Amino acid sequence: MLKKLTALAALPLAASIWSAAALAQSKEPVTIGAIEILTGPNNKYGIAIKNGFDLALDSVNKNGGVLGGRPLAIAYEDSAGNKDQAINAARQLIGRSKVPLILGPTLSNEMFAAGPVANERKIPIVGTSTTANGITAIGPYVFRTSLPEADVVPVTLKTAQQKLGIKKVAVMYGNDDAFTKSGYDVMKGALEKLGIETLTTETFGSKDTDFSAQLTKIKSLNPDAIVVSALVEAGSGILLGKKALGFPEKVRVIGGNGLNAPKVMEIAGDAANGTLVGTPWFVGKSDPASEKFVDAYKAKYNMEPDQFAAQAYDTLFIVAKAINDAGAAEPEKIKDALGKVKYTGVMGPFSFTANRDPAETSGVVVIEMHDGKFRQFN
Amino acid sequence: MLAQQLVNGIISGATYALFALGFTLMFGVLNVVNLTYGVYFSTGALIALYATRHFGWPILLALPVAAIATGLIAVVIDGLLLTPLRRKKAPELASLMVTLGATLLLYSLMTAFIGTDIQRFPPAAIDPSAIEIGAVRITRSQMLIVGTAFAMVALLLALMRGTRLGLAIRALAENPDVARLMGVDVTLVTFFVSFVSGTLGAAAGILIGLNYNAIQPYMGEAMMLKGFAVIIIGGLGDIRGALIAGLILGLLEGLTAGYIASTLKDAVGFLLLVLTLWFRPVGLFGRAAAKRA
Amino acid sequence: MPAFLDDFLFSYQSLIYSLGINGLLALSMYVVLAIGQLSLGQAAFMGLGAYTSALLTLKVGAPFPIVLLAAMAVPALAALIIGAPTLRLSGVYLALATIGLGEVLRIAFVNSELTGGALGLSGIPEKAGYTIIFGSLALALIAFVLVSRSRIGRAMEAMREDEVAAGMLGVDLPRYRISALVVSAMLAGLAGAFNAHVSSFISPNDYGFDAAVTILSFALLGGIGSPFGPVVGVVILTLLPEVLRPLHDFRLVFNGLIIVIAVLFMPHGLLPWRIGRTGARA
Secondary structure (H helix, E strand, O other), X not given: OHHHHHHHHHHHHHHHHHHHHHHOOOOOOEEEEEEEOOOOOOHHHHHHHXXXXXXHHHHHHHXXXXXXXXXXXXXXXXXXXXXXXXXXXXXXXXXXXXOXXXXXXXXXXXXXXXXXXXXXXXXXXXXXXXXOOOOHHHOOOEEEOOOOHHHHHHHHHHHHHHHHOXXXXXXXXXXXXXXXXXXXXXXXXXXXXXXXXXXXXXXXXXXXXOOHHHHHHHHHOOOOEEEEEOOHHHHHHHHHHHHHOOOOOOOEEEEOHXXXXXXXXXXXXXXXXXXXXXXXXXXXXXXXXXXXXXXXXHHHHOOOOOHHHHHHHHHHHHHHHHHHHHOOOOHHHHHHHHHHOEEEEOOEEEEEOOOOOEOOOOOOEEXXXXXXXXXXXX | OHHHHHHHHHHHHHHHHHHHHHHHHHHHHHOOOOOOHHHHHHHHHHHHHHHHHHOOOOHHHHHHHHHHHHHHHHHHHHHHHHHHHHHHOOOHHHHHHHHHHHHHHHHHHHHHHHOOOOEOXXXXXXXXXXXXXOOEEEEHHHHHHHHHXXXXXXXXXXXXXXXXHHHHHHHHHHOHHHHHHOOOOXXXXXXXXXXXXXXXXXXXXXXXXXXXXXXXXXXXXXXXHHHHHHHHHHOOOOHHHHHHHHHHHHHHHHHHHHHHOHHHHHHHHHHHHHHHHHHOOOOOOOOOHHHHO | OOHHHHHHHHHHHHHHXXXXXXXXXXXXXXXXXXXXXXXXXXXXXHHHHHHHHHHHHHHHOOOHHHHHXXXXXXXXXXXXXXXXXXXXXXHXXXXXXXXXXXXXXXXXXXXXXXXXXXXXXXXXXXXXXHHHHHHHHHHHHHHHHHHHHOHHHHHHHHHHHOHHHHHHOOOOHHHHHHHHHHHHHHHHHHHHHHHHHHHOEEOHHHHOHHHHHHHHHHHHHHOOOOOHHHHHHHHHHHHHHHHOHHHHHOHHHHHHHXXXXXXXXXXXXXXXXXXXXXXXXX
């Protein structure tokens, strides 16, 4: 039985050696792993992240690779958004491909499943898009470069309070999704802290399309704004529903990270106007490094990057720097180097806190949707 | 607020009913739970989307063309999957399983080619402004949904009760073997029913896509869960029952979210479903109308 | 342990575990299919088992054997509640009602503070291992082989072939149906408990409709002539995507295709032989 399984196992192994050999220039490449959602319903996130990695990878390898001329390579594993596949991918990257570091996985849920595996084997794992609470509490080998919602949402709400004089709001959140639920928890805390009154809290399912019942109730309570934790699909639906019910124009939607996507404006059209979100990065950011990234991304992929691509792009440089600082492709050394790394990328200055979360929040900007484009609000 | 909530409930109820009509018709006449029905819902919306977007067709042209095209796809799927099983006189669960497999196959193929990003009809497809009657607002696409749902029920009932074709369909629903002996061309009528049902599913997908602007391959799957509740509560195969059950479900959901708690909104349908199964498994109105009328 | 074997076991541990867990799930599907019924609630029963066991471990600190028993008892209760009204009716009702069950449970898990809502439960200790998972699978297989050789097995087969005739021959249809559903729910619950205790994290969306359909495809590929069929189906459907990468991306397409082909062209699956019946053709 075992013999047979070994034979089966050899097949993909042979394939990966072959493709790695084709990639190698002169020296043996340093291969790190990445677990992202490349297929299935949420693959838009994984693909944006992969694009960001690949763009940065081109640049790293064009400039001499890592560790004195060794090319850097990424072995991608698809998690399909499924936690069992994410665990499987982590185990195979560690046990079979022997990667010294793993990037990803895409969703917080997947990190809760795959993080403990990497942590147990003392392999650093770096999330670039996992914003839920408790991610880095999994263990000392779990890092993330994405600002948790807890750092972004309070800035958004505070800006809205100061600039728009918002006093009472209605809250809506998707209660069947880990990302939107944990976004809501942060909103609730931030609203209490800022002394903004919550008139009502309404929930919906992430696959819902009809929000009229909740919105009708909210309209009858006359809030100054609606605070929404939703993904793109439901978020767009809420904006359209709000318009259909004829809310006064001054009642804006204030969103979490889920609404921080150009897709929302594409779907909701002018119903999205005035929507506020906080973001660690946005495509219109006036900063030379950021503009260069946007141009390169557009040239390579023929579309605009989103924050997931930007975070992935910076993360790959951060990781490459840590590998160089470590002086060897060894997990323990890379982990220590990650803890000390300082880097300034398209999102601004970056370093890790002692808890392996991003230390800098100065890069957070509040942006506003306006006629199909994001523009700076604060 | 109450008036608007009632209108909201009627609109979403009409949405459920419109979706459930073709589904329950297929069950009532052909005696199969055809799970590929959700695929027709998505396919119709996607075809109409491409027609309006790439050929610039107006929605009034795209809707019937996409609906008819989907109806033909439904006939092909029926011919490939269900006709062989009917010939073999396979148990009814075999047909449920085969459509289950086909559903998974078709959804994943669709997503492999076009992804799962939501898309919408061009904003110019329908005038988005709402009409205000007192404190109540209703948009054109919403009126279209409610109007179509009622019109389709009336049309279907007229077809079933008032025409020779309807007689043949009812005979088929009652007993295919007897119908054949009575001179009904069973194959032809079966295909006709599949066609009508696919057309209805597609039309529902297009109208609902037009209203909620969230078109993607899996839109049918999300709708299926409500669809099950509606056709069981209304009685499997009961056309009038589907309309009434849809409206009841929509209204109860709206009122629950508006006056009790939105967390319970989704539970309403399934609570009704469980109560129906326990106390009145034949549905609100008893025996399927298609068989009785 | 030599290093390469250690690495091998580490790399493929979750794959090997899922062979065992999926094997139990496939058998849970088999019991129901074997009497000619269809349940699409296997994933829901699994989820009930997973949550029951995880809560008992995390919040109560109950010993693992007790946890496993409870993980079988709770889904069994759910099976009784849902089976009692629907099993009196035609098979379609059970199929639809079990889909409903999955949805009701998802809503309950999502809305309950106790179950961690959409965030699920994390940090579940790894208490299940090779011995208990594959031991349970072996026990279940042996039990099913013994049953299928007995009078009960013949009655079940008669029900699958022609329910009306079976009823006239004195088979107590309602009792067989409800017993099969309860046994099936217990097996799925056990599989769920193992799943929770090897993957450290569970959330409400892990036990949805797709999971239920995948379980069905295991059983249909292998065939339900004997309890070995579904297990063969599991081995193929779990390992094949690992070996053939393109299959990995089209896993769902492939599962769907298998169900279609199995129903249309090979109603007896890959393993058409029946226990104790070599010679008799279907």
